[in-house]
Amino acid sequence: xxxxxxxxxxxxxxxxxxxxxxxxxxxxxxxxxxxxxxxxxxxxxxxxxxxxxxxxxxxxxxxxxxxxxxxxxxxxxxxxxxxxxxxxxxxxxxxxxxxxxxxxxxxxxxxxxxxxxxxxxxxxxxxxxxxxxxxxxxxxxxxxxxxxxxxxxxxxxxxxxxxxxxxxxxxxxxxxxxxxxxxxxxxxxxxxxxxxxxxxxxxxxxxxxxxxxxxxxxxxxxxxxxxxxxxxxxxxxxxxxxxxxxxxxxxxxxxxxxxxxxxxxxxxxxxxxxxxxxxxxxxxxxxxxxxxxxxxxxxxxxxxxxxxxxxxxxxxxxxxxxxxxxxxxxxxxxxxxxxxxxxxxxxxxxxxxxxxxxxxxxxxxxxxxxxxxxxxxxxxxxxxxxxxxxxxxxxxxxxxxxxxxxxxxxxxxxxxxxxxxxxxxxxxxxxxxxxxxxxxxxxxxxxxxxxxxxxxxxxxxxxxxxxxxxxxxxxxxxxxxxxxxxxxxxxxxxxxxxxxxxxxxxxxxxxxxxxxxxxxxxxxxxxxxxxxxxxxxxxxxxxxxxxxxxxxxxxxxxxxxxxxxxxxxxxxxxxxxxxxxxxxxxxxxxxxxxxxxxxxxxxxxxxxxxxxxxxxxxxxxxxxxxxxxxxxxxxxxxxxxxxxxxxxxxxxxxxxxxxxxxxxxxxxxxxxxxxxxxxxxxxxxxxxxxxxxxxxxxxxxxxxxxxxxxxxxxxxxxxxxxxxxxxxxxxxxxxxxxxxxxxxxxxxxxxxxxxxxxxxxxxxxxxxxxxxxxxxxxxxxxxxxxxxxxxxxx
Amino acid sequence: xxxxxxxxxxxxxxxxxxxxxxxxxxxxxxxxxxxxxxxxxxxxxxxxxxxxxxxxxxxxxxxxxxxxxxxxxxxxxxxxxxxxxxxxxxxxxxxxxxxxxxxxxxxxxxxxxxxxxxxxxxxxxxxxxxxxxxxxxxxxxxxxxxxxxxxxxx
Numbered sequence: 033x034x035x036x037x038x039x040x041x042x043x044x045x046x047x048x049x050x051x052x053x054x055x056x057x058x059x060x061x062x063x064x065x066x067x068x069x070x071x072x073x074x075x076x077x078x079x080x081x082x083x084x085x086x087x088x089x090x091x092x093x094x095x096x097x098x099x100x101x102x103x104x105x106x107x108x109x110x111x112x113x114x115x116x117x118x119x120x121x122x123x124x125x126x127x128x129x130x131x132x133x134x135x136x137x138x139x140x141x142x143x144x145x146x147x148x149x150x151x152x153x154x155x156x157x158x159x160x161x162x163x164x165x166x167x168x169x170x171x172x173x174x175x176x177x178x179x180x181x182x183x184x185x186x187x188x189x190x191x192x193x194x195x196x197x198x199x200x201x202x203x204x205x206x207x208x209x210x211x212x213x214x215x216x217x218x219x220x221x222x223x224x225x226x227x228x229x230x231x232x233x234x235x236x237x238x239x240x241x242x243x244x245x246x247x248x249x250x251x252x253x254x255x256x257x258x259x260x261x262x263x264x265x266x267x268x269x270x271x272x273x274x275x276x277x278x279x280x281x282x283x284x285x286x287x288x289x290x291x292x293x294x295x296x297x298x299x300x301x302x303x304x305x306x307x308x309x310x311x312x313x314x315x316x317x318x319x320x321x322x323x324x325x326x327x328x329x330x331x332x333x334x335x336x337x338x339x340x341x342x343x344x345x346x347x348x349x350x351x352x353x354x355x356x357x358x359x360x361x362x363x364x365x366x367x368x369x370x371x372x373x374x375x376x377x378x379x380x381x382x383x384x385x386x387x388x389x390x391x392x393x394x395x396x397x398x399x400x401x402x403x404x405x406x407x408x409x410x411x412x413x414x415x416x417x418x419x420x421x422x423x424x425x426x427x428x429x430x431x432x433x434x435x436x437x438x439x440x441x442x443x444x445x446x447x448x449x450x451x452x453x454x455x456x457x458x459x460x461x462x463x464x465x466x467x468x469x470x471x472x473x474x475x476x477x478x479x480x481x482x483x484x485x486x487x488x489x490x491x492x493x494x495x496x497x498x499x500x501x502x503x504x505x506x507x508x509x510x511x512x513x514x515x516x517x518x519x520x521x522x523x524x525x526x527x528x529x530x531x532x533x534x535x536x537x538x539x540x541x542x543x544x545x546x547x548x549x550x551x552x553x554x555x556x557x558x559x560x561x562x563x564x565x566x567x568x569x570x571x572x573x574x575x576x577x578x579x580x581x582x583x584x585x586x587x588x589x590x591x592x593x594x595x596x597x598x599x600x601x602x603x604x605x606x607x608x609x610x611x612x613x614x615x616x617x618x619x620x621x622x623x624x625x626x627x628x629x630x631x632x633x634x635x636x637x638x639x640x641x642x643x644x645x646x647x648x649x650x651x652x653x654x655x656x657x658x659x660x661x662x663x664x665x666x667x668x669x670x671x672x673x674x675x676x677x678x679x680x681x682x683x684x685x686x687x688x689x690x691x692x693x694x695x696x697x698x699x700x701x702x703x704x705x706x707x708x709x710x711x712x713x714x715x716x717x718x719x720x721x722x723x724x725x726x727x728x729x730x731x732x733x734x735x736x737x738x739x740x741x742x743x744x745x746x747x748x749x750x751x752x753x754x755x756x757x758x759x760x761x762x763x764x765x766x767x768x769x770x771x772x773x774x775x776x777x778x779x780x781x782x783x784x785x786x787x788x789x790x791x792x793x794x795x796x797x798x799x800x801x802x803x804x805x806x807x808x809x810x811x812x813x814x815x816x817x818x819x820x821x822x823x824x825x826x
Numbered sequence: 827x828x829x830x831x832x833x834x835x836x837x838x839x840x841x842x843x844x845x846x847x848x849x850x851x852x853x854x855x856x857x858x859x860x861x862x863x864x865x866x867x868x869x870x871x872x873x874x875x876x877x878x879x880x881x882x883x884x885x886x887x888x889x890x891x892x893x894x895x896x897x898x899x900x901x902x903x904x905x906x907x908x909x910x911x912x913x914x915x916x917x918x919x920x921x922x923x924x925x926x927x928x929x930x931x932x933x934x935x936x937x938x939x940x941x942x943x944x945x946x947x948x949x950x951x952x953x954x955x956x957x958x959x960x961x962x963x964x965x966x967x968x969x970x971x972x973x974x975x976x977x978x979x980x
Binding site: 139140141282284289293295297300348349350353354423424469471472473502503728734754756760763766770 | 844847848856858859861870900901910917923926927930952955956957958960964965
């Protein structure tokens with residue numbers, strides 16, 4: 033039976049869709065050519081089919097799964113929220129709608145749509161019937177929240193398995209009801225009918241609508257990203273998908289464009305007071321004297337203080353803002369813990385090594401360097417960067433005895449719940465986290481601190497509280513992406529072959545506070561109350577498939593700057609450490625190409641080992657109309673210099689290559705990333721249009737970080753406090769064109785798309801800068817001041 | 827404290843407050859409107875933008891006393907799902923917002939600009955929108971949407 037899904041695509045507002053992709057049942061390879069994109073040869077056969085066969089095998093029947101669910105075991109009472117309960121994942125409503133409970137969150141990039149597409153296919157219902165409920169701790173399990181671009185890669189797994197299991201049980205129930213063997217039944221849009229006698233039928237709603245399966249699935253005993261469940265059902269193969277692969281529009285655009293619903297900043301609860309947290313203006317400062325009389329002229333304003341945690345509250349928001357500004361506090365600081373801004377990278381070079389890790393160590397790099405005919409060496413520098421979310425974080429907390437509710441924009445609401453419970457020393461079951469989308473969230477930004485701040489203030493005053501930061505709270509006090517120094521060396525033999533490769537990063541840890549707020553030691557309020565910081569020590573290495581004979585990829589982490597609530601503490605920011613590392617490694621690869629007299633694309637294709645990597649590199653080069661670059665002299669006399677550069681990387685299974693075409697204004701030092709060509713392979717594509725928007729946004733955000741973003745600081749404070757002191761990309765800097773080639777591999781499980789593109793943008797731009805100017809920019813950001821200073825030399 | 831009467835989206839309102847309180851707090855805290863957002867409080871990002879007598883104003887730095895007797899239009903007054911402004915239609919069709927916190931600023935600023943400059947060039951559009959911030963990197967789709975709106979309004 034064919035199901036024409038075009039009805040599912042109809043969008044009342046006529047959203048522009050990729051029509052060719054809607055052809056149900058058409059090979060997904062077709063849409064590349066149909067959409068006018070490059071046709072990339074897809075490795076068929078071994079890898080593809082195996083990949084999914086593997087997934088199906090993992091879902092094979094397990095003895096502990098209840099196969100005997102019958103009409104009699106259906107329950108009107110919903111079982112408690114537990115991973116091993118099928119009802120925790122999917123529910124059939126009385127009207128036939130399907131609700132799927134997703135323990136991650138969507139932040140405006142179609143994840144909820146993609147999950148609904150996957151559930152619709154496994155359950156054999158139309159997309160329109162699927163509703164995704166996400167992020168609330170009372171209705172969904174802790175799947176790790178938004179994390180590492182795993183929304184589909186990991187997040188869809190239990191939902192897909194649960195949906196397939198629900199379908200299997202529904203078929204059994206229909207078999208019982210109709211007295212027909214399952215083998216003689218078929219499903220179309222939630223209606224099960226007898227093959228050859230389709231009048232004999234029963235719908236999902238008639239079987240179980242509004243009631244519960246009361247059936248178990250097998251839980252792998254993990255929480256967070258790794259949480260998975262399996263049932264006895266066999267999963268569908270990609271060739272059976274009807275909804276997966278379609279470009280369906282998002283659900284959250286209309287309310288944002290019309291302002292008909294609010295985000296976390298708009299949450300208000302009865303009896304709520306407004307609070308502002310007051311943090312030390314100097315790093316490591318302690319509040320010595322707090323002059324409460326300094327705000328007594330502000331109606332209803334008062335000070336809330338516990339140890340070194342200080343806040344003001346007032347009934348009206350403006351009064352809280354004024355009180356925070358006018359409260360007189362004497363701060364005492366013991367030291368100036370930060371290096372001079374100009375000496376940051378020297379500090380990183382000289383600081384003691386807390387830990388060294390040699391993640392890849394093939395052959396003998398030292399020997400290769402010793403016997404090399406030529407050694408190429410370079411060092412690259414990356415600054416601290418701020419999330420600087422669009423609005424400073426806010427949160428609402430209502431702490432009552434035995435019942436605590438928090439409203440949070442944290443992208444990991446379940447972990448926020450755990451953190452609040454630990455901070456207030458109450459059982460986790462007494463805390464409910466309600467997730468409300470925030471003003472952007474691309475990692476551990478200031479939202480995780482805001483929610484714990486709100487909970488502590490609400491506890492101290494016994495009233496519901498809304499906390500919001502001012503701009504300086506957001507930019508100066510959010511966790512930072514770490515600054516780093518990357519040293520690369522390569523040995524080249526007499527034939528021009530790269531025979532030794534050493535890439536070592538020295539940096540602050542990628543997360544001196546954890547990437548979630550489940551432990552109060554990782555929060556500002558926790559540290560202000562005297563908890564010692566937990567401290568994480570890790571970084572990372574380039575992700576690529578270059579096969580150099582002798583190869584070392586290593587990292588070294590240096591100590592954090594202060595062991596207390598620090599505005600320079602580090603944590604995850606979109607594609608954690610990916611931009612830093614690949615800015616260096618992919619620029620160094622370019623340098624090697626030029627050093628050996630090869631074209632940068634040809635050099636990469638020559639040394640990259642993985643076939644999917646090579647396909648992506650070739651796709652980006654071909655689509656961009658790449659012309660081989662070399663060492664020939666170029667005329668660089670004009671006021672506008674233009675150039676092209678390529679960079680590529682893997683990220684947790686996804687492969688991306690970007691060609692940047694830039695213009696450099698010699699007079700102003702401005703770099704304009706005029707056009708980008710992206711080739712992107714993340715396995716099976718669930719929602720092509722959502723994927724495109726995700727890639728575009730990630731690319732532009734990474735371009736902003738490449739060209740402009742750098743946290744300014746003095747030895748005792750962060751000086752980046754607003755958009756003037758932490759400039760980001762303006763619309764005049766936006767690319768004129770982003771050309772995206774999506775390489776769909778239905779045979780490969782879907783991997784992440786939220787972060788992979790980000791990591792190749794910096795090097796693609798820097799390599800284009802070299803092509804344009806003949807000068808290497810080994811320090812980010814490539815801002816006008818830095819560009820002008822290097823261009824004086826040519 | 828002082829009483830400030832003015833209009834919001836066609837309805838008369840009266841705010842009793844510190845006359846120096848920015849208009850944004852009157853809209854968000856007193857009138858419970860969601861549309862203008864607090865982004866910076868420094869007129870550096872545009873998330874709080876409203877129209878006052880047809881002009882774009884950053885409500886986070888405009889004292890409420892300065893709007894006495896004026897007509898304030900917010901995003902909700904610009905258009906509704908039932909009767910959308912062409913800019914809103916275009917932003918919807920292009921699926922522009924990601925987190926959406928900045929979108930008020932882009933919609934309100936481009937609506938006021940296109941009203942006076944319906945045939946603006948790309949360069950003129952970019953100049954008019956300078957200073958608005960978007961942290962999700964949706965700039966390319968914002969430009970697509972404004973071009974689309976120009977067609978819709980032609």
